Amino acid sequence: MTLLQEPLAGLGAFVRTLETGSFSAAARALGVSPSAISKTVARLEGRLGVLLLQRGTRTLQPTPEGLALFERGQRIVAELEAAQGELRESKGPRGPLRITAPMDLGRHWLVPRLPAFLAAYPQVECELGLTDRFIDLVEERMDVGLRMGESADARLIRKRLGESRAVICASPAYLRRRGTPRKVADLQRHACLAYLRDGQRVPWRLDGVAVDVPGPFASDNNEALLAVALEGVGIARIPEFVAEQALAEGRLQALLTTVHTPGPDVYIVYPERRHLSPRVRVFVDFVSGAFHETETRTSPPARGRARKGTAPAVGGAAKR
Numbered sequence: 001m002t003l004l005q006e007p008l009a010g011l012g013a014f015v016r017t018l019e020t021g022s023f024s025a026a027a028r029a030l031g032v033s034p035s036a037i038s039k040t041v042a043r044l045e046g047r048l049g050v051l052l053l054q055r056g057t058r059t060l061q062p063t064p065e066g067l068a069l070f071e072r073g074q075r076i077v078a079e080l081e082a083a084q085g086e087l088r089e090s091k092g093p094r095g096p097l098r099i100t101a102p103m104d105l106g107r108h109w110l111v112p113r114l115p116a117f118l119a120a121y122p123q124v125e126c127e128l129g130l131t132d133r134f135i136d137l138v139e140e141r142m143d144v145g146l147r148m149g150e151s152a153d154a155r156l157i158r159k160r161l162g163e164s165r166a167v168i169c170a171s172p173a174y175l176r177r178r179g180t181p182r183k184v185a186d187l188q189r190h191a192c193l194a195y196l197r198d199g200q201r202v203p204w205r206l207d208g209v210a211v212d213v214p215g216p217f218a219s220d221n222n223e224a225l226l227a228v229a230l231e232g233v234g235i236a237r238i239p240e241f242v243a244e245q246a247l248a249e250g251r252l253q254a255l256l257t258t259v260h261t262p263g264p265d266v267y268i269v270y271p272e273r274r275h276l277s278p279r280v281r282v283f284v285d286f287v288s289g290a291f292h293e294t295e296t297r298t299s300p301p302a303r304g305r306a307r308k309g310t311a312p313a314v315g316g317a318a319k320r
Contacts, residue, residue: 009040010041011076013037014053018060023041079273093123093124096125096127097127097280097283098129098143099129100130100135100142102146103130103132104242105148105239105266106130110128113290120282121282137153137270143271144283145270146269148264149264156272158268159284161292162265162292163265164239165240166238166239168261169236170229171231171232171251171252172253181255181256184206184211184256192204192234192235193218193229194215194218195218195237196220204261205262208260222238230251
């Protein structure tokens, strides 16, 4: 009996079971009962005449034959799903779009732009997950993700959006009390707020040089650094999109605006497929355009000429 004689439902159930790790999780993904998944996989094994899964009390492990089928079957199922999606979306992008992004980048940069995307594509249903933990897009069945820094996952297509940037800023109350730094060396006389990574204060990268700055407070959360800076405790170096609203409202003031303060590159990533879903394609194009508009509107020369209290570029973030 050849695979072509086996209903495709059996292959789909088998692939989802290994992707999700259990019959129950595969059933939730496919909208059926766990017993239906188990019986479908068992019928596939019977037609092929081989055992595909070793069934333990709490775990499922593929046999060598099962692993070989999974490696090919996963591509087949992905191609079929993509083709079905294209047919469904022949009149325009539609259906669920599962997106993942780091917390800061998602809340402060992506979320404010999503209403424009939803207005342009009203039949697309966005499902956004914000987390700073590493997301395996393939295993967790995400359609697209935003990433900070390099990604070595060969299963993903990566598109570089651009370089992130940070802003050095402080509240007007702090500057009235302590004065305004005019050059990088002046920071040594100020209270600076540092980012923590693995329990260590991260030096500020200023014009390509790592600078250790003194200060009374450090955190591994940019929202905390923003809140403390707003209270006038000290000078912060935080992602520009985190500080954007406070800068626009004059609650923070950008400092040393001619100093280059780079962050990691920003990428949009999605699983490699021969047929890219139209809803993924339009989202990738939308985010790419929005990021380019951000960089153009807030290029470094413009930042250097910015008026006191105005918002600098959006697009920086701590590495995910």
